[in-house]
Amino acid sequence: xxxxxxxxxxxxxxxxxxxxxxxxxxxxxxxxxxxxxxxxxxxxxxxxxxxxxxxxxxxxxxxxxxxxxxxxxxxxxxxxxxxxxxxxxxxxxxxxxxxxxxxxxxxxxxxxxxxxxxxxxxxxxxxxxxxxxxxxxxxxxxxxxxxxxxxxxxxxxxxxxxxxxxxxxxxxxxxxxxxxxxxxxxxxxxxxxxxxxxxxxxxxxxxxxxxxxxxxxxxxxxxxxx
Numbered sequence: 347x348x349x350x351x352x353x354x355x356x357x358x359x360x361x362x363x364x365x366x367x368x369x370x371x372x373x374x375x376x377x378x379x380x381x382x383x384x385x386x387x388x389x390x391x392x393x394x395x396x397x398x399x400x401x402x403x404x405x406x407x408x409x410x411x412x413x414x415x416x417x418x419x420x421x422x423x424x425x426x427x428x429x430x431x432x433x434x435x436x437x438x439x440x441x442x443x444x445x446x447x448x449x450x451x452x453x454x455x456x457x458x459x460x461x462x463x464x465x466x467x468x469x470x471x472x473x474x475x476x477x478x479x480x481x482x483x484x485x486x487x488x489x490x491x492x493x494x495x496x497x498x499x500x501x502x503x504x505x506x507x508x509x510x511x512x513x514x515x516x517x518x519x520x521x522x523x524x525x526x527x528x529x530x531x532x533x534x535x536x537x538x539x540x541x542x543x544x545x546x547x548x549x550x551x552x553x554x555x556x557x558x559x560x561x562x563x564x565x566x567x568x569x570x571x572x
Contacts, residue, residue, distance in 0.1 A: 347467070347468065347469060347564070351564040352467050352469065353379075354562070354564045355467035355468065355561075355562035355563050355564055356379055356380040356383055356465070356466075356467050356562060357383045357562065358562035358563070358564075358566070358567045359380055359383070359384075359465040359466060359467065359560045359561060359562030359567055360380050360381065360382070360383025360384035360385075360386075360387060360430070360465050360560075360562075361383060361384065361387045362465070362560045362562065362567040362569065363384050363430045363463040363465045363558075363560045364383075364384045364385075364387035364388045364391065364430065365387070366428070366463065366558075367388060367391070367396070367398060367428060367430075369396055369397050369398070370397055370398070371398055371427040371428060372398070372399045372400075372401060372419065372424050372425065372426050372427050373388065373398055373399070373400050373401070373426070373427065373428055373429065373430065374400075374401050374403060374426045374428070374429025374430065374431065374455040374456060374458070374459050374462075375388075375400045375401060375402045375403060375407045375408075375410075375411050375416070375429075375430065376403055376407060376429065376430050376431025376432055376452060376455075376456075376465075377403050377404040377406050377407045377431070377432070377446050377448040377451075377452060378431075378432040378445065378446050378448075379432070380432040380465045380466060380467065380562075381407065381430060381431055381432045381465060382406075382407075382410050383465070384430045384465055385400070385407065385410045385411050385414055385416065385430075386410065386414050388400070388414065388416055389411070389413075389414025389415050389416050390414075392414070392415055392416055392417075393415060398416065398417070399416075399417050399418065399419040399424065400416040400417070400418050400419070401418070401419055401420060401421060401424075401426055401455055402418060403429075403431065403448055403451045403452040403454075403455045403456075404446065404448035404451055404452070404517055405517050406446065406448070407448075421454070421455070421458060425458065425460075426455060426458045426459040426460070427459065427460050427461070428459055428460060428461045428462075428463060429455055429456045429458075429459035429461070429462045429463070430462075430463045430465060431443070431452055431455075431456055431462060431463075431464060431465070432464070432465050432466060433464050433466050433470055433552075433556075434470065434477050434550070435470050435471075435472055435475055435476075435477035436464060436466060436470055436471055436472070436475075436556065436559065437471070437472050437473060437474060437475050437533075438556070438572035439553075439554045439555060439556040439557075439572035440475060440533050440551075440552070440553050440554060440555070440556075441464065441551075441552040441555055441556060442475055442477040442478075442479060442550050442551060442552070443480075443550045443552055444479070444480030444482075444522070444549075444550030445480065447480065447482070447505070447514055447516045447517070447522050448516070448517060449480055449482065449548055449549070449550040449552075450482050450516065450518060450520075450547050450548035451517065451518075453548055453552060456552065456555055457555070461557045461558065462555050462556055462557050462558075463556075463557065463558045463559075463560060464555075464556040464558070464559045464560065465559075465560045465562070466559065466560070466561055466562075467561070467562055467563075468561055468562075468563060470561075471561065474529045474530065474531055475529075475530045475533055475551075476527075476528055476529045476530060478503075478524045478525055478526040478527075479500070479524070479525045479526075479527060479530075479536075479540070479549055479550050479551055480505070480522050480523070480524055480525075480549070480550040481495070481502075481522065481523045481524075481525055481540060481546055481548075481549045481550070482516050482518065482520045482521070482522055482546070482547040482548050482549070483520060483521050483522070483523055483545050483546055483547060484520055484521075484545045484547060485520065485521050486545065487544065487545020487546070488504065488521050488523070488545075490544070490545060491523060491543055491544075491545050491546055492504075492523060494543050495523065495525045495540075495543075498527070498536070498539055498540075499527055499528075500525040500526060500527040501525065501526045501527075502523040502524070502525045503523065503524050503525075503526075504521065504522075504523055504524075505521070505522040505523070505524050518547065520547050530551075533551050533553050534553045534554075536551060537549065537551040537553050556572050557571065557572075558570070558571050559571075559572060
């Protein structure tokens with residue numbers, strides 16, 4: 347699948363999930379390129395009269411939603427009926443997220459939603475998760491968390507910014523370690539170990555999160571419940 351085919355697949359997946367949003371609901375708005383297609387599709391529906399409110403999961407999602415004309419709210423004000431979010435990799439209901447560094451906020455919103463619709467292209471589906479796990483850490487905990495990740499069998503790497511000197515800083519003002527554990531046959535066990543590390547704000551393993559997955563291709567969309 348070339349880049350243009352992947353982009354078409356993402357668009358189809360995003361629009362497929364957006365089509366399931368009903369009038370009067372509160373929608374968690376995920377981050378990343380595939381979720382962006384869903385947000386823009388929802389914006390077009392709002393233009394046509396759909397009555398929804400969105401809760402963005404990142405600065406990026408908020409900017410796209412504002413541009414699309416979606417009214418926004420917060421978790422302090424209301425509950426989330428459905429969230430639409432992408433994944434860097436998925437195996438059934440288990441996901442690796444955080445390629446855009448927004449996984450802490452994404453996990454809060456996705457977990458609060460009654461339903462999570464995952465949108466992806468076919469390259470993201472695997473039999474066993476093996477994508478490097480992003481871990482958001484307090485700056486003072488970077489070294490201690492990295493040492494603990496090595497003891498757990500992972501290889502941590504501080505995420506560096508592309509167009510500035512120094513590391514990537516999350517929307518929350520923290521650092522991100524991308525941790526390669528290789529194949530992860532027990533993501534639930536690893537997720538528990540990572541969550542227990544002092545200084546970890548959140549990690550990118552979303553275990554048993556997806557209620558429905560929309561996988562786009564260049565011509566169609568496959569929808570399934572893991």
